[in-house]
């Protein structure tokens with residue numbers, strides 16, 4: 216923190232970026248009595264609220280009704296003819312996003328934060344240039360919370376015909392045929408959304424499985440579920456060219472095949488919004504992906520400048536950006552220096568079927584803990600007995616043999632995101648397998664399997680050679 220007196224500054228804190236991290240930091244700092252100004256160049260709420268988690272989840276909900284209509288018949292309901300109207304979904308979704316943005320603005324206002332609708336850039340360690348008004352604001356502390364943006368990468372001929380997750384929320388019509396490029400959670404989620412809404416979906420990924428970094432069994436299970444759902448998986452493949460044709464966009468793949476589609480959604484990665492931000496003027500050098508290096512307190516090498524959220528590329532999730540923003544405010548303006556623990560992060564992928572994960576996958580756990588026990592189960596959920604639904608539920612527990620601690624929980628199936636939030640409490644508290652075992656099952660549920668798996672799978676040890 217700067218040791219200079221407060222009086223020579225216009226504000227105590229200038230926050231650049233009104234997304235998950237910036238808004239939380241601004242409100243908490245203001246609550247501690249700091250004079251706070253926040254600049255937002257697009258819409259308050261940031262990626263999560265405006266074009267990320269929230270609108271995406273609304274679209275995920277929309278995409279799951281087709282299953283519900285189908286499932287209902289096995290239970291005696293006659294649903295009749297159903298029809299999906301894209302324009303209605305987009306209109307209602309936009310209305311909800313407007314409402315949420317209003318709430319974010321009102322909360323900032325209530326907290327006494329001055330919000331400026333403008334791009335802001337750094338001029339030096341204590342000065343921010345507000346582009347819209349031309350004002351130069353002197354701040355005791357600057358917080359960079361500018362997030363990240365999607366890219367159309369890798370660059371290929373005709374690549375500009377593709378769209379990113381920014382545009383997908385505003386398409387005028389539902390693409391009948393869509394090619395989704397990428398194997399991460401955003402690509403997987405949108406492939407699931409469009410398949411559920413009845414579009415023909417090709418999911419193209421250069422790797423041999425979806426969701427790199429996740430447990431291998433989960434990756435396999437999702438691949439199978441997507442094939443089962445009629446998604447055309449083009450794995451181990453890249454996109455080499457896009458061309459406009461009278462019938463749509465012709466996408467040439469690395470195996471020479473061509474798919475003609477109405478939209479190509481590129482979800483191959485995101486880059487921190489650091490270009491042109493003036494960081495170098497303050498003496499901050501970004502890393503090779505453009506992220507700002509920070510310490511555990513989110514402080515950069517320049518003592519008066521901090522950074523939180525996606526721009527630091529630590530764990531790019533909303534609850535993490537919020538925690539980092541809150542911890543920053545507690546550290547700099549409040550009574551308690553706080554480091555955010557990035558170790559155990561429960562997370563969900565809103566594919567259909569959904570995935571929930573906390574802790575290590577099997578391979579990582581083996582590398583970290585050595586001796587582990589693995590418990591697995593895959594079953595047909597009860598509802599499917601009458602509905603005829605094809606999705607299966609998959610669950611896996613990974614236990615450190617030494618301490619008996621559950622170090623990984625992996626769930627694929629209906630409401631896995633909800634389940635993992637609760638399992639996450641137990642794992643965060645250090646629950647052992649014995650704790651899981653003595654927890655009484657809730658019957659009949661799918662989640663009860665988490666506490667009734669008794670026999671570890673036998674894992675073949677690699678044979679020592681030589």
Ligand SMILES: Cc1cc2nc3c(=O)[nH]c(=O)nc-3n(C[C@H](O)[C@H](O)[C@H](O)COP(=O)(O)OP(=O)(O)OC[C@H]3O[C@@H](n4cnc5c(N)ncnc54)[C@H](O)[C@@H]3O)c2cc1C
Nearest residue numbers: 232234235236256261262267335361362524525531532533
């Ligand atoms: C499609 C999609 C789905 C997602 N789904 C989930 C999910 O289900 N769960 C989850 O946890 N996370 C999800 N995320 C990730 C989540 O949205 C981000 O991790 C989170 O928003 C990061 O918050 P942030 O504060 O770092 O940045 P952001 O929320 O991106 O906010 C940064 C803000 O800064 C503004 N800005 C940038 N530069 C400037 C400047 N120079 N001057 C003024 N303003 C500026 C931007 O306009 C933006 O509003 C999703 C992301 C995407 C794209």
